[in-house]
Amino acid sequence: DIVMTQSPGSLAVSLGERATINCKSSQSLLYSSDNKNYLAWYQQKPGQPPKLLIYWASTRESGVPDRFSGSGSGTDFTLTVNSLQAEDVAVYYCQQYYNTPRTFGQGTKVEIK
Amino acid sequence: QVQLVESGGGVVQPGRSLRLSCVASGFIFSNYGMHWVRQAPGKGLEWVAIIWYDGSNKYYADSVRGRFTISRDNSKNTLYLQMNSLRVEDTAVYYCARERDSFNDYWGLGTLVTVSS
Numbered sequence: 001d002i003v004m005t006q007s008p009g010s011l012a013v014s015l016g017e018r019a020t021i022n023c024k025s026s027q028s029l030l031y032s033s034d035n036k037n038y039l040a041w042y043q044q045k046p047g048q049p050p051k052l053l054i055y056w057a058s059t060r061e062s063g064v065p066d067r068f069s070g071s072g073s074g075t076d077f078t079l080t081v082n083s084l085q086a087e088d089v090a091v092y093y094c095q096q097y098y099n100t101p102r103t104f105g106q107g108t109k110v111e112i113k
Numbered sequence: 114q115v116q117l118v119e120s121g122g123g124v125v126q127p128g129r130s131l132r133l134s135c136v137a138s139g140f141i142f143s144n145y146g147m148h149w150v151r152q153a154p155g156k157g158l159e160w161v162a163i164i165w166y167d168g169s170n171k172y173y174a175d176s177v178r179g180r181f182t183i184s185r186d187n188s189k190n191t192l193y194l195q196m197n198s199l200r201v202e203d204t205a206v207y208y209c210a211r212e213r214d215s216f217n218d219y220w221g222l223g224t225l226v227t228v229s230s
Contacts, residue, residue, distance in 0.1 A: 038215065038216075040216040040217070042158075042217075044158075048222075049208055049220035049221060049222055049223055050150075050158065050208075050217075050220055051220070052216065052217065052218050052219075055214070055216045055218075061218070093157065093158055095158075095160075095216070095217075097215040097216045100163060100172045101160055101172070101173075101174050101175070102148070102160040102163070103160065104157060104158045104159070104160065105157075106157050107157045107158075
């Protein structure tokens with residue numbers, strides 16, 4: 001199974017500042033046949049289901065604010081939230097969909113400092 | 114708009130069975146693979162199972178293989194999860210999620226399963 005490791009486990013960021021979350025996979029998520037990274041990011045607010053933010057490591061889902069961005073390739077990925085807003089308080093998960101079983105990172109809790 | 118509505122959760126004793134349902138609307142259900150993902154109280158997300166759009170292939174997490182069965186009825190726009198031999202560690206909110214290009218773009222609100230004596 002592919003192991004997904006997120007860091008940090010939690011972080012506190014001031015309103016308007018940047019939050020950076022890292023995700024590392026135990027094997028490459030770059031599929032050679034299509035040159036795509038099979039990595040997604042989800043946001044989960046308390047009492048709500050996860051919401052898709054980013055897929056193919058860097059493609060923003062429709063309707064997601066452009067302050068959310070994803071980057072990285074192979075085994076190392078980053079989710080960046082620029083100019084953090086109060087509504088961005090949530091737990092963020094990375095997930096690989098390169099193969100089955102799908103696996104998630106353990107989550108990163110983002111709070112306001 | 115896309116909607117996924119889970120039901121069937123509840124409190125059940127260890128060793129007993131439960132069947133979850135997920136009714137889909139707002140899209141052509143028979144065109145999409147579907148997943149179950151669970152979340153134990155206060156914990157992270159754990160993928161449970163996937164079924165292809167036509168039901169021809171199914172895959173499971175090691176933790177549930179042999180005890181859980183995923184199925185679908187495309188004529189009823191409904192996804193199922195039959196859970197047998199339930200264990201305390203199966204206690205979780207169970208989400209159904211649609212698959213688009215292998216990732217999950219829509220999720221239901223979830224249904225809570227509590228396994229306790």
